[in-house]
Amino acid sequence: MTNDSNDTSGTATGTGPQRVAVIGPGNVGSQLVRGFARAGHQVSVGARDAAKAAELARLDGVDVLDPAAAAAAADVVVLTVPVVALAETVAGLGDLDGKVLVDATNAVGVPVPGGHPTVGAHVAGLAPTASVVKAFNTIGAEHLADGTIAGRAVFLPVAGDDRGRPAVVALAESVGFEVADLGGPEAVELVEDTARLWIHLAFRCGWGRDFGFGVLRP
Ligand SMILES: NC(=O)c1ccc[n+]([C@@H]2O[C@H](COP(=O)([O-])OP(=O)(O)OC[C@H]3O[C@@H](n4cnc5c(N)ncnc54)[C@H](OP(=O)(O)O)[C@@H]3O)[C@@H](O)[C@H]2O)c1
Numbered sequence: 345m346t347n348d349s350n351d352t353s354g355t356a357t358g359t360g361p362q363r364v365a366v367i368g369p370g371n372v373g374s375q376l377v378r379g380f381a382r383a384g385h386q387v388s389v390g391a392r393d394a395a396k397a398a399e400l401a402r403l404d405g406v407d408v409l410d411p412a413a414a415a416a417a418a419d420v421v422v423l424t425v426p427v428v429a430l431a432e433t434v435a436g437l438g439d440l441d442g443k444v445l446v447d448a449t450n451a452v453g454v455p456v457p458g459g460h461p462t463v464g465a466h467v468a469g470l471a472p473t474a475s476v477v478k479a480f481n482t483i484g485a486e487h488l489a490d491g492t493i494a495g496r497a498v499f500l501p502v503a504g505d506d507r508g509r510p511a512v513v514a515l516a517e518s519v520g521f522e523v524a525d526l527g528g529p530e531a532v533e534l535v536e537d538t539a540r541l542w543i544h545l546a547f548r549c550g551w552g553r554d555f556g557f558g559v560l561r562p
Contacts, residue, residue: 361384361385361386362385362386362419362420362511362514362515363385363386363388363417363418363419363420364380364385364386364387364388364418364419364420364421364422364515365387365388365389365390365414365415365417365418365420365421365422366380366387366388366389366390366414366422366424367390367411367414367415367421367422367423367424367425367433367437368390368391368423368424368425368429368433369389369390369391369396369397369400369408369424370424370425371485371486372424372448372480372485372488373389373422373424374397374399374400374485375485375486375487375488375489376422376424376448376480376488376489377389377400377403377406378400378403378489379488379489379490379491379519379520380515380518380519381403381404381405381406382489382490382519383515383518383519384405384518385405385515385518386405387403387405387406387407388406388407388408388409388413388414388415388417388418389401389406389407389408389409389414390409390410390411390412390413390414390415390437391408391409391410391411391414392410392411394408394409394410411433411436411437412436412437412438415437415438415440415443416438416439418443419443419444419511420443420444420446420508420511420512420515421437421440421443421444421445421446421474422446422448422480423445423446423447423448423449423467424448424449424480425449426449427449427450427451427452427454427456427457427463427466428454428457430447430449430457430463430466430467430470431457431470434467434470434471435470440471440473440474441473441474442473442474442475443474443475444474444475444477444505444507444508444511444512445467445471445474445475445476445477445508446476446477446478446479446480446508446512447463447464447467447476447477447478447479447481447504448478448479448480448481449463449467449481450463450481450536450539450540450543451463451536452543461533462478462532462533462536463478463536464476464478464503464504464529464532464535464536465529465532468504468505468529474508475504475505475506475507475508476504476505476508476529477502477503477504477505477508477509477512478502478503478504478532478535478536479500479501479502479503479504479512479516479535480500480516481535481536481539482499482500482501482535482538482539482542482557483498483500483542483556483557484542484546484553484554484556486553486554487554487556488519489519490519490520491516491517491519491520491521491522492520493554493555493556493558496558497520497521497522497558498520498521498522498556498557498558499521499522499524499556499557499558499559500516500521500522500523500524501523501524501526501534501535501538502516502523502524502525502526502535503525503526503527503528503529503530503531503532503534503535504528504529504531504532505528505529506528509525513525522558522559524559538557542556542557
């Protein structure tokens with residue numbers, strides 16, 4: 345549902361409401377759509393089956409489109425598809441030149457495609473003219489619509505291309521996360537390692553899914 349009252353003129357500068365596309369409204373994508381919409385962003389959902397996103401289409405500021413149209417309508421495009429589907433998905437998004445492309449995926453149980461050191465590097469290779477940033481992959485999907493747990497902000501690391509990071513940091517902060525800007529593409533591995541730690545604690549150590557990382561300060 346389009347909300348014309350949103351002023352999205354600031355777009356991907358990192359200030360104010362942004363035009364965001366979420367590609368793949370599954371567990372992660374649907375929660376991010378809810379969080380971004382609640383924070384006042386203009387959200388286009390890229391769904392290959394619009395019927396599966398019917399509930400999201402009823403939210404203020406949210407439009408459900410095909411993936412290419414959703415990406416075209418946004419300055420920040422968030423990938424929330426399985427890692428094995430990244431190549432096909434990015435190829436279907438059309439011209440991503442100058443857009444911020446956020447990789448929210450994790451290679452769980454599958455190797456990183458193409459022998460890249462990180463999934464983020466794989467995505468950067470798929471979209472060389474986009475500004476690729478890694479984020480939103482370090483906590484379970486159910487906590488992505490609200491960056492807080494029990495009233496406290498959840499730590500969310502972000503790394504990737506210099507040009508795109510400010511918009512992604514602002515986007516994550518608008519949802520409520522305590523964001524750590526880790527720096528350039530060389531720090532993407534740290535973000536993916538953080539996700540591996542979360543997954544290890546959740547499933548190998550028996551913590552379950554209902555937790556996030558936090559920062560203690562005096
Ligand atoms: N689940 C979590 O807690 C969590 C947390 C952080 C990061 N992640 C990562 O986020 C990514 C998405 O996870 P998810 O749990 O949201 O997955 P999911 O629920 O299976 O959702 C995947 C979405 O991608 C779409 N998609 C587009 N092209 C696809 C293709 N070729 N094959 C399969 N799906 C395709 C699906 O569309 P259809 O509905 O039409 O199939 C669906 O909307 C994964 O890389 C995962 O590791 C997951």
